[in-house]
Amino acid sequence: MEIKTIDGLLLKDLFNAGLASLRANEKTVNDLNVFPVPDGDTGSNMRMTIENGVKNTAENPSVGEFSQAFARGVLMGARGNSGVILSQYFKGLSLSLAGKDKASVLEFRDALVQAYKTAYKAVVTPTEGTILTVCRESIEMIYDQIDESTDLEKLIELWIKRAKVSLAETPEKLAVLKEAGVVDSGGAGLIYIFEGFLKYLGGEIFEEEIPTEIEHSNASAVKIDFKKIFNADSILTFGYCTEFILQLQNAKCVPAEFDVDAFVEFMKSVGGDSIVAFKDDDIVKVHVHTTKPYLIIAEAQKYGEFVTFKMENMTIQNAQVEAEKQAKKMATHKDIAYVAVCQGEGIIDIYKELGCDIVLNGGQTMNTSTEEFVEAFKCINADHIFVFPNNKNIVMAAEQAREIYKDAEIHVIKTASIAEGYFAFSMMDPDEKDPAVQEENIFAGIEAVTTVSTTHATRDTTVNGIVCVNGGAISLVGHSLVASDPSTVAATLAAMAQVEDIDSKEVIALFKGQSVSDEELEELTSAIAEKYPSAEVGVIDGKQDVYDFILGIC
Numbered sequence: 001m002e003i004k005t006i007d008g009l010l011l012k013d014l015f016n017a018g019l020a021s022l023r024a025n026e027k028t029v030n031d032l033n034v035f036p037v038p039d040g041d042t043g044s045n046m047r048m049t050i051e052n053g054v055k056n057t058a059e060n061p062s063v064g065e066f067s068q069a070f071a072r073g074v075l076m077g078a079r080g081n082s083g084v085i086l087s088q089y090f091k092g093l094s095l096s097l098a099g100k101d102k103a104s105v106l107e108f109r110d111a112l113v114q115a116y117k118t119a120y121k122a123v124v125t126p127t128e129g130t131i132l133t134v135c136r137e138s139i140e141m142i143y144d145q146i147d148e149s150t151d152l153e154k155l156i157e158l159w160i161k162r163a164k165v166s167l168a169e170t171p172e173k174l175a176v177l178k179e180a181g182v183v184d185s186g187g188a189g190l191i192y193i194f195e196g197f198l199k200y201l202g203g204e205i206f207e208e209e210i211p212t213e214i215e216h217s218n219a220s221a222v223k224i225d226f227k228k229i230f231n232a233d234s235i236l237t238f239g240y241c242t243e244f245i246l247q248l249q250n251a252k253c254v255p256a257e258f259d260v261d262a263f264v265e266f267m268k269s270v271g272g273d274s275i276v277a278f279k280d281d282d283i284v285k286v287h288v289h290t291t292k293p294y295l296i297i298a299e300a301q302k303y304g305e306f307v308t309f310k311m312e313n314m315t316i317q318n319a320q321v322e323a324e325k326q327a328k329k330m331a332t333h334k335d336i337a338y339v340a341v342c343q344g345e346g347i348i349d350i351y352k353e354l355g356c357d358i359v360l361n362g363g364q365t366m367n368t369s370t371e372e373f374v375e376a377f378k379c380i381n382a383d384h385i386f387v388f389p390n391n392k393n394i395v396m397a398a399e400q401a402r403e404i405y406k407d408a409e410i411h412v413i414k415t416a417s418i419a420e421g422y423f424a425f426s427m428m429d430p431d432e433k434d435p436a437v438q439e440e441n442i443f444a445g446i447e448a449v450t451t452v453s454t455t456h457a458t459r460d461t462t463v464n465g466i467v468c469v470n471g472g473a474i475s476l477v478g479h480s481l482v483a484s485d486p487s488t489v490a491a492t493l494a495a496m497a498q499v500e501d502i503d504s505k506e507v508i509a510l511f512k513g514q515s516v517s518d519e520e521l522e523e524l525t526s527a528i529a530e531k532y533p534s535a536e537v538g539v540i541d542g543k544q545d546v547y548d549f550i551l552g553i554c
Contacts, residue, residue: 052077092118
């Protein structure tokens with residue numbers, strides 16, 4: 001069937017299908033990591049970003065209003081550089097569709113142009129050979145092929161065809177991809193999303209799956225005792241947020257004759273509000289706030305059975321929101337507060353000991369989202385908040401949170417490792433109230449720090465001329481892979497030897513991973529003491545799970 005106009009209901013179905021396609025290919029995208037380290041997470045970051053957009057939208061026939069709600073969801077859920085770029089891409093799409101009830105194929109084509117332009121603007125120094133290139137070339141190269149006779153399915157088909165060409169060419173634009181023998185992972189993820197669109201338009205049915213809540217890094221979340229909020233003596237104040245998908249049954253009704261407007265009127269008659277209801281063939285999707293969900297459930301079952309069902313007590317939800325507001329009011333006001341992202345029980349503890357107000361549990365294998373940063377900021381009563389992402393792939397999410405949060409001045413310190421953040425905290429004056437002076441202290445702490453990290457290769461490959469063997473130890477200086485060896489200790493020492501002016505370094509902070517034996521630690525520290533006698537070595541049992549050793553050298 002030819003589709004020449006797009007409304008919000010169709011766009012929601014397209015995004016559900018795109019999410020399903022991305023979810024099915026998540027591991028494939030993860031495996032396209034340039035370095036063979038066990039933290040390939042582009043597919044996971046993109047999936048969780050889109051997932052947050054899907055779960056934060058309701059049925060809305062307006063393409064402009066739906067795309068705006070979806071864009072807000074992906075913006076808050078953005079994880080990693082790929083997720084942030086993806087969120088800006090869909091922000092651009094929503095800006096172009098704003099104010100429209102429906103969009104023509106030509107208007108959707110123009111929205112895809114605005115999408116890539118917005119994504120490019122979000123990156124300080126756009127790099128060709130990445131997802132940005134795929135975003136741009138996929139629509140630029142087919143723009144003139146789209147006219148008033150083109151339907152949506154043809155547009156998406158042409159987009160995918162050109163995007164795949166662009167993706168295949170990414171190694172020619174980015175040398176590191178060519179050497180590693182992979183294409184850009186972000187571009188691949190974007191294509192999987194659009195392939196989901198195309199499959200849906202071709203008639204493929206995707207079973208709707210409620211996104212799984214991610215128990216992740218919001219260590220700052222205010223915990224409330226639900227028994228104190230809602231117990232045997234409580235009165236239901238706000239009712240229930242109720243959502244379901246109803247499969248109309250031939251045995252109970254004639255699906256084609258089901259009157260969704262009459263069902264809406266029934267829900268209103270029993271006190272329902274905030275109602276969104278939509279019938280799609282023999283499926284009915286419903287969202288309603290009600291104090292009497294049993295009446296609506298019973299009425300719905302006169303016509304069919306539930307495919308999915310979700311109900312939440314809004315009195316408890318409201319109590320959680322109020323508790324967080326109160327926690328912030330009660331929090332001691334500070335001129336300057338600190339938020340950092342760390343992974344590893346020992347590392348988290350040391351950051352807290354150094355004076356970090358909130359430590360978000362995240363990093364290599366699970367990048368912290370924009371929303372998690374914003375929620376952390378909400379729990380702090382301070383004029384200035386310094387943020388230490390401690391990972392180059394988390395910086396953009398932190399910066400995006402800075403643009404969203406307006407109740408404090410956010411300073412994003414672009415620390416690329418937990419070692420850099422550690423030295424920054426070590427150099428700070430805990431009593432300093434002038435943010436400009438404290439920022440000078442921070443940069444004094446990190447400007448001379450070099451990070452060496454050692455992990456294990458996840459595949460056979462060659463990077464920077466270094467032959468990596470699956471399972472063997474590999475070491476990086478900063479973000480450059482410089483050494484490989486069957487032994488973690490040998491690989492670490494080989495990497496240290498490549499640190500500039502290593503013989504003159506005075507301090508080495510060594511974070512020990514959870515899989516490192518005491519024997520390995522002793523072997524490494526003894527070798528460092530012998531090779532670099534002028535350096536003072538401090539060992540911290542970081543308990544991190546990806547890197548055996550992380551060394552901050554200065």
